[in-house]
Amino acid sequence: MATEVKVPVLGESITEATLGEWLKKPGEAVQADEPIASLETDKVSVEVPSPVAGVMGEWAVKVGDTVEVGAMIATIEAGDGSAAAKPAAAPAAAPAATAGQQAPAQPSSDTPAALSPSVRRAVLETGVDPSNLKGTGKDGRLTKDDVLAAKPAPAPAAAPLPVAPSVAAATGRKEERVRMTRLRQTIAKRLKDAQNTAAMLTTFNDVDMTAVIEARAKYKDLFEKKHGVRLGFMGFFVKAATMALKDIPSVNASIEGDEIVYHDYADISVAVSSPGGLVVPVIRDADQMSVATIEKTIGDFGKRAKDGTLKMDEMKGGTFTISNGGVFGSLMSTPIINPPQAAVLGLHRIDERPVVVNGQVVVRPMMYLALSYDHRLIDGREAVTFLVALKNAIEDPTRILIDL
Structure with a gap:
């Protein structure tokens, strides 16, 4: 039986938030009260804990979606996650790996649940195993700097294949569009309101x-x-x-x-x-x-x-x-x-x-x-x-x- 995960009460006068990051993927084992998602409110990031132990079910919303307090964002399925931990190796009919081929690497189960959202993001981006690091934060907790310092040096880049020159490459003019976070939108609005209201x-x-x-x-x-x-x-x-x-x-x-x-x-x-x-x-x-x-x-x-x-x-x-x-x-x-x-x-x-x-x-x-x-x-x-x-x-x- 599936248990719904809903957006918790976020504070006085705050009725909605933006889904900033999923911390658990469908099929991964989840402990009770373990954070499964991070929400961005007008002021801070808030972690959404799992109400029960089980297996992460389907996501009901995407990163960047606006969600209201009380809305369902995911489900937690019954189970301990053992069957979901090896989805590629379980079927008996699956052919054995041939020489020179490797099975897909599975997500590490050593990542501590207590990591903050910024540290988790750094772990995902760098591929560093947090269980091998020594934290320098309070009570020995890992910080973002700890993860970045352990990032392996990049391998030498291979010589690029010749390609037809594009307009962007020829001019060197590039653009990147990034949606404003809810926090940045709130900062912009409040500061402009202050200029418009106060003398x-x-x-x-x-x-x-x-x-x-x-x-x-x-x-x-x-x-x-x-x-x-x-x-x-x-x-x-x-x-x-x-x-x-x-x-x-x-x-x-x-x-x-x-x-x-x-x-x-x-x-x-x-x-x-x-x-x-x-x-x-x-x-x-x-x-x-x-x-x-x-x-x-x-x-x-x-x-x-x-x-x-x-x-x-x-x-x-x-x-x-x-x-x-x-x-x-x-x-x-x-x-x-x-x-x-x-x-x-x-x-x-x-x-x-x-x-x-x-x-x-x-x-x-x-x-x-x-x-x-x-x-x-x-x-x-x-x-x-x-x-x-x-x-x-x-x-x-x-x-x-x-x-x-």
Whole structure:
């Protein structure tokens, strides 16, 4: 008797998703709760587990199809998969392989079920046997980089046969059309909606990073030994931002209809990269956290965004966003607000530049700061005051310690 596999509940207000990848083929053995497919929602990838143990039945939808919550996408047949594991060798009438011929290779049964979607995809693309690899991720789990590093070197290419030249080969002009993922479509829509709705404006300042760099260099080894995480710059900026938000509450507010909602807490959305695009998980109650706890949380978000294992609940809400384009080499930018938030802080790369200090020209590590804000809610004085408060805290980190 076949058991239907249906699209699970995906979260509040999310009614449909796109089938991103099948993780099991028809005829393969499946364990209860083992992921058989990966769905792409507006925010994250979600794995669909098998409700029972058995054999993977027929697929009801194709990769790229849109499916609604509760819709059937496949069936699980009764059995243990032993008969399906050797479809080519079972029939008695099948002729023996002749000399110089080999039977088709069977799919490896050693692939761990716990692999994330991005790691499974890398395994399929490279042909690497994951059972022979040592994982470098948390609790020894395999990462995409582990699989790519074990990819065998390609064999020397044989000399191509002469063919008639095509127009594309002659001109070197090629095109590739790739359908936008649901995540990329949502990002595009939300960012354009933000431009169309908010009266968006950006103000700039720069900050001398000398004190933070010196503190990091002095304490990074002790910090990592005690807390098990590297001391970066984001911990300082998140903590400094939460202090500035208390001083200028309108930057931490939002507009709902004809009302302004002020928040007495700071849930900081931190923009991180994922294989499908930029995602913004939320550090809840960041104003109550230590720098060490903030660094641990950001590190965990970054790793799970790369593996595609962030949860949708972790990306809901947020009262203020910090986007660090400096890790990619950005000198200056005008970040776009993440609705319904009223402001977003953009960080950039650190460059040594000549500045005047106490009447003397000196070289200092400087960073440009950009605050994009909704002018319907935040006026210029408040935006500039926020950036100055942030600048003061970073240039004198003692202010963060004594909440000044």
